[in-house]
Structure formats: structure tokens, C-alpha cells
Amino acid sequence: MLKQYFTVELEKYLGCLWGLALGDAMGMPTEFLTPEEIASRFGGKVQELREPLVSHPRAGCPAGAVTDDTGQAIALAKALITYQRLTPELVANALVQWAIEVDAFGKGFLGPSTAYALKALQKGATPAEAGRQGKTNGGAVRIAPVALVFSDNWQLLMEQTAIACLPTHGTTLAISAAAAVSAAIAAALVPGASVEDVLKAARLGAVAGRDYGYPCWTPLLERRLDLALEIISRYAERADQIRALYELIGVDMTVTESVITALALVAVTGGEPMPAIIEAVNMGGDTDTIAAIAGAICGALRGSRAFDVTLVSQVERVNSLDCKKLAIELLELRKTYMQRYSF
Template sequence: MTADAAAAQPDRARGALWGLAVGDALGMPTEGLSRADVAGRYGLVDTFHAGPADSDIAAGLPAGHVTDDTDQAVIVAELLLEGAGTVDAAALATRLLDWQRRMTAAGAHSLLGPSTLRALRTIEAEGPSSTSGRWGDTNGAAMRIAPVGVGVPPEPLERLVGAVVSVCEPTHNTHVALAGAAAVAAAVSAAVAGGNLAAAVEHGRRAALAAAAHGHYTTAPSVAARLDGAVRLVRERVEPVADPGERIEAGSRVIDELVGTSLATQESVPAAFAVLALADAVAPGGAADPWLVCRIAASLGGDSDTIAAMAGAVSGGLGGKRALPPAAVAQVAAANPGLRLDELADDLLRLRLGGTA
């Protein structure tokens, strides 16, 4: 690593966590909508909006408010730090179930996903086991994994993948969920280390392949292959288009219609990487512009908050916190009191570098 890359690591670490939160908040009001509905209501999302009254998930949430993606990532970060790099399965179950109880009491609609809740109930009743996450195949693991990418260096890859597996195994112990989470964590880790988009994508692909050897088999395609195909497909489709706005439209249509934007890991994780490729095609260095990346992802609809959170974490790692508009960071911070992402990022980076948090 060069001296410049080392000096930029603190900003990149902070950028990864803030990129996640900003993407989550931008995508909060568009989650569950079709891409056409998002376009009709908001155009290309360019600011934070309150949760729409007709939303089954986000109704009543103020503009800039985050969802379970950020909340659960914070829980993972805290447990990583408390465990000096490891996450206790029983503690994760307790912390996530306590979070759900608080959210329910507050009238929140954005609660634990089906895979996570089923696994946590099993852990609560029977204790941690290698089978509690047997049926966890959705993107709940990938959406909250970015802190592992901040706290663990990209090499050796086996160590990074091992950390991902240990964090995800209690709730998402399937080959597809582990592959998706590993792809996101590895891309974030490579970005924080000073890598560019190509390095982040390649590291994510390699990690997805390695992680797919772990966990229970379920009938899902290869995340690594779909990630690679999604990135290639977007680039091929937008290359003949000259106008940046038309490139966003062409690329977004490909992601919506051919890659997929559901909560299925094999759709949403490749979609997040496709958004990074699209932003890079729209503007030089666009993948390192987390505001552009998060805007494109939030405009997709579907599981847009999670796609924007994952893409935002990688992009924030590439560009650093300094690449985010200060007003956007300030609005998210104001809408979510106590969101101490700078402190968490700094502590995770110390953990990564072999110090104490």
C-alpha cells in the first residue's frame, strides 16, 4: 500500500459507513415501488424524501431516516469491536431481537427480514447452532456486512471470507447468502485499502466464489457469475449511448429488467455492483461518487434501500467521506440522533490495522 493510500484509509473507512447510511436513507421512500413509479413520483432521486403514506414499509419516516440496513450494520460493527474481530452468535441474536422489540414499540414497519427472524427465533429457543441459518438465503447478510469490510483487510482472502462466514452463519448459513455478503465485504475492504473500482469488483467476485464453498446448499445461481455478468451487461448496453442521462436510463432499465432488484441475494448484490459500473460509465470516476451511486440505486425501486446501502458502502470506500455532500451527511445525522458512524469507522480501522478499538 502506498503512503497516500494509507493516509486516505480513515476517510475511506468513514465513507464506507456513511455511504451505506446515505444510500439507505435515499432508498427508504422508494423501497417496494416499481422503477416506473419511482420515476413518476421523484424522477431521478436527488434528495431525501419522507416515507410515502401509501408505503407498507416506510410510511411516516422523516426524510433522511435510515432503515434496518444501517441499524443492523451498526449492531454488527459494535459486536465486532466488542469481540475483537469476532461476533458471538448468541449476542447477535439477542441484540437483533432487542432491536426489533424497540422498533415494534416505536411503531416501525421496517423490521427483521424473514430469513433473519426465523433464524433468531431458533437461536432464542434452542441456542446457537450450525443449522439456525439453514434457510437464510436473502440479502439480510449482505446488507449489514460492510463493517466487516472496514474491519478486516482484503488479504489474505481466506481470513476475510472466514470473518464473513462467522458473522453470517447464525442467520444466513447458505452458500448464496454467504457469497453475496462476502462480495460486498471484500469490495468494501479493497476500496478502503485504496483500490479502484476494478479492484473492488474483482475482489468481490473472488470472495463470492470462495464463500460459496461454505454453508448449506440452496437452489440459487452463482453470485459471482451473476455479479460478473451484471457488470458486463450494463457496460455493454450503455457504451453506445452518449448522453449521461440516457446512459442512466439505459443502465437502470437493464438492472431492473435483467439483473433484478428483489431481496433475493442473487439479484440485489449483482444489482449493487451493476450500479457502480453504471455510475462509472456515466461520469469519469463516477463509481467513487457515492452521491451519484446512491441516487441511481435509490431510483431503481424494488429493494432499493438495500441496493443503495450496499453500493453506497463500496462507493463511499472508494471515494471517502469527503466525496459525499456535507449537507447530505448532516441531514442523515440529524434525522438519526446517535448515529456515531465516524467513531465506529475509526475503531474498526484500528481493529483492521491490528490495534485496539
């Protein structure tokens, strides 16, 4: 079965999942630190898998361990593979069950919107009620499996993206951010796609995503992306572009910062996953999420051959992941939808 899937499609699917997991794992020990603290505490630029320091909230995690970012994405992927299409109830159940299995509540490894919503769901709130306050980036970072399955149908892609967000990140802001990421990944899967194609799709996704969810005040994310791209165009050197993103766009878990910075990193690094991940890991702030989003998009664009396989293998071993199997199952589901809807 594996031999029939050694194709460009599989390389892109695998690259997307590898980019997500590797970015998450490499960013795990540097999360919550400033760029200066990262350089000082780790002896320079982090370019490999490292253990968090003893003073870090994730102290005790082994080098290569992923966080809730990858965990939630895999939970969504498994729900999709089992049921073929998401509903708010399926997403809510998948996330609550995942949180229980990994003791996410006890370990404190959940973002604020997700933690609040999952506790509300456990107390009997409906998915629509639980996610009304979610404005952070948890919906955007777990959206890759949805993009991989529904990349050929814009309407389904947007609808399923919104549903995947609703139980924890049900605001127009959070869904707009997730839609920007899912649209970027979908565009990156197209053979011959360029960085410009990916960013154009992200912009369209940000606009379309605002048709879903509970209204909230927010800068328009497509305009925010325009601003980020204009800012980096002022500088010739990558280091200056990275510093400008940190200072002028930001690296916090709010989507107006982290998701836009992740998208801008795709441009800064020419869509190459390893440089995008490494730059994100050393930027400070919500490093694991920024690196996971940038890694997933760039991985879908360039494919699995663009990765350091030694690093990826360590992440899979430490977390008992089989990304190739998951990629094949998601690719098969996508082909099922292609046949059903004659994409």
C-alpha cells in the same frame, strides 16, 4: 484523538459508513415501488432525503431515517468493537438485542430471512439452526464493519463474513453474496484501487463464500456478476444501462438480483457514491438495500469527500449516529489485528 486520524484511511472508513447509511435512508421511501411509481409519486427523480408516502409500509418515518439495514450493521460493528472478533452466538445476541431495542418485530421492519431467524433464536434455536433457510440479502447489507476490520487478512475476512451471516443467512448462497460485498469493500480500501480491482475482488469473494454455510441450489454469483457487466457493456448511456439491469438482472431482495445489481452499479457510476446511491434509489424494488450496498462500496473507494455532507449530516442527526466515532473505533481495531498478525 480525532486529529491523528484525519487520514486517507479514515476518509475511506467514514465514506463506507456514510455510503451505507445515506443509501439506506435515501432508499427507504422508494422501497417496494417500481421505477415508474417512484417518478410519478415523487414528481421525478429522487435526489434528496424524502418522507415515505402515507400508503408506504414505512409511512410515518421522518426523511433521513435509516432502516434495519444500517441498524444491523451498527449492531455488528458494536459487537466487533466490544469483543474484537465475532462468534455465531455474539452475532445472534447482538441482532436479537438490536431488534428488541428498536421494536423491529412490532414495526415489521425486518426482511423475511432475518425475521424468521430472530424469532427462532428467541425460541431457543441455535445460531446454526436459525439461519439454515436464509437466502436473501440481509447478510450482505450488514457486512461492511467486518470488511473494515479484517480487510488485510483474506482468511479472517472470509471466516468472519460467514460467521456474521450464519444466525440469519447461513446458506452458501447468502454467504457467497456477503463475501462478494466484504471483498469488494476490502479492495476499495486499498489506496489507488480501481473499479476493476473492486469488481475482481467481489468475484473472488463470491467464489470463496461458497465454502461456508448450508448448501443450496443457486446460480454462481461470480458468473451472475459477469453477466451483469456484459449486459451494461452493450449500452453507452447510463439510463439504458440502468434500465437493462432492472429488466434483465432485477431489483428483488434475492441476492442474485439485488446484490449483483448493486455491484454492477459500482461499474455503471465509475465508483462514485452519490450517483450510485441516486441511481439505486430510483431503480425500484429493494432500493434501500441496493443503495446501501453500492454506497458502502463506492464510499470505501472514493472516501468521505465524495459525499453531500448536508445529506449525511441530516441522516446522522435524525438517527443519532456518529459515523466518525464508529469509523475511528473500527480503524483502531483493524490496526490491532494488523499488529497481532503482522499483516
